[in-house]
Amino acid sequence: MVEFLQFTLSGVSFGMIYAAVALSLVLIWRGTRLLNYAQGGMAMITTYVAIEVVYRTGLYWAGFVVALAAGAVLGALCQVTIIRPTMNKPPLNGVIVTIGLLTLLEGLAGVFFGGQFRSFPTAFSVRGLRIGGTPLGVSRYDIFVAASVLVATLALAVAFRYTSAGLRMRAAAFNATIARLSGIRVARVLTVGWALAGLLGALAGVLVSPSTFLYPNSMDTIFVFGFTAAVIGGLDSPVGAVTGGLLLGLALSYAGGYLPSGANLVPVVALGILVVVLMVRPDGLFSATKVRRV
């Protein structure tokens, strides 16, 4: 029973990180109809930026803030320079460009920062919390992780719901042509969407790196888990993305804990979940029935 509680709580903590990645993918998908394969690579680069800042200044929070800012700038920059030119071409071109961006970023990280594993500091203690004498399997840091993603998600939800910028973004995602006719600068709105997605990805990178170490490919696995979470949620729905992240985090935590040699099998279990979801509900668990346009 104690074991079950531990797996559940650590599943929630990791699930929130997958949720952050999934949410960043959903943001871009709703605006651009493109799955950004470079999301993990962008997060990896901004985490390297954070680690350099932390080492130079000795301040965790300086690194944290710089990483989020770098994520937003990188997202906007990529959208303007290489994504915008693919937008009137077949979707395959955009997909290949984001794969190229991922590869480019991972290669550059290898050139400038080397391939060795680097440890990333945490803001809070990673010692497991206990109630009475019973270990809970979570630390203060895990609570910080879950709380940060929750705050970011709620802030986004509020911004989308109650600000005029949020309304413009929803309008542009709903129907770009009509939004443009109503005087919304759709191109700029899409850039802002990429910036927000970059920020969320950077948050996920900074939060997950103390547990995974940082190296050029370190975000690959986190990205595919985030992608799986987004697919579970239907790629179109922010609520679905967060729920999908939590569900996946729990499922993988139980699989890693209870299966024999489970830790090695986690990616295989995630692949199984992805395939099953795609076979049963290809549009995700939370999406309404869609009409395919011809």
Next chain:
Amino acid sequence: MSMQTLPRRLGVAVVTAVIVWLLSVRLSTFRDFQIAEVAVEVTAVAGLTVLTGLSGQISLGNGAFMAIGGYTTALLMLHLNWPYIAALVASGVVTAVAGGIVGVAAARLRGPYLAGATLMLGVALPALAAAYQGFLGGDQGLNVVFTAPAFLGATFPLTRWQAWVSAAVALVTLVLLANLCYSRIGRNWRAVRDDEVAAALDGVNVAVTRVLAFVVSAICAGLAGSLLAIVTSLVAPGAFTVTLSIALLTAAVIGGLGSLPGALWGSLLIVIVPTYVTDVATSHGLSSSVGSNIPIVAYGAVLILVMLAFPQGIQGGLHRLLTLFTGPDPKSRRAHIPHVTPPADEPAASHHEKEGTQ
């Protein structure tokens, strides 16, 4: 069409075989190894270029299918002492089954999902080797014993025999693929790629067509993985990373998606340029981690630049050069240039990007 083109294709294959034979006899052992590497690469890239260029699907998991082929070969030769040719065929069959399973899931998906699912495959499969240490050998992998046949004499260099075997498999694969692409199946692939609904209305079974393309590309990757096992005498998870899948995609894109000659140009570049660049980098005193990452930077830059500036790749460029001298040749235009980019006057409304905007 097939009456004229089949002999032509066989002719091209025979000429290439003679060139490979001459090169392998004349050049050094290291060049033999490179010939074998190019043959491995082109076998996998050809399958991927057909999948992406003709059927409009994309895969980041062909490195994982290569792993399946490689491990099948290694296990059969290690435990059951199968002769290589039987292990090769078995590898093709096993990857066909694996490709079928992924393909059935993939057929429900459109472009963006599919690449994600295959990327997942590429990330997940190497983990299996670590999970089943005893059977799959963990990080060290499995050794493959492959020798030249006795009738060639005891002094015959093994690398030359490896080059011959891989080149032979690659050529047979290319000829078969070329025939497949211009058969009814190939036409169905293009029809589904260009307009799924129109193809379905014309009686093409869209799902079956998609799965078939996926299976064909998986088989090619499986054969390539089997060849890689005997060329490097080893199968280990480190050889089948996502970077390998991305290298394959880069080769297909730079050669020109959908073009088999393009697959050869792309494979040549992918094999020869990284070795050269790494040599130059290390000889200029750069550290090995810089040298080994420069090719990866180049893959990324090439994928982006080619897609933005020359979506038809090398083969498309060669064609444009050719038509400058000979004037447009309607037959070969239709046959070779994939519609990766629609003409500017064609509305993009028929493409999938409009789906689901409701």
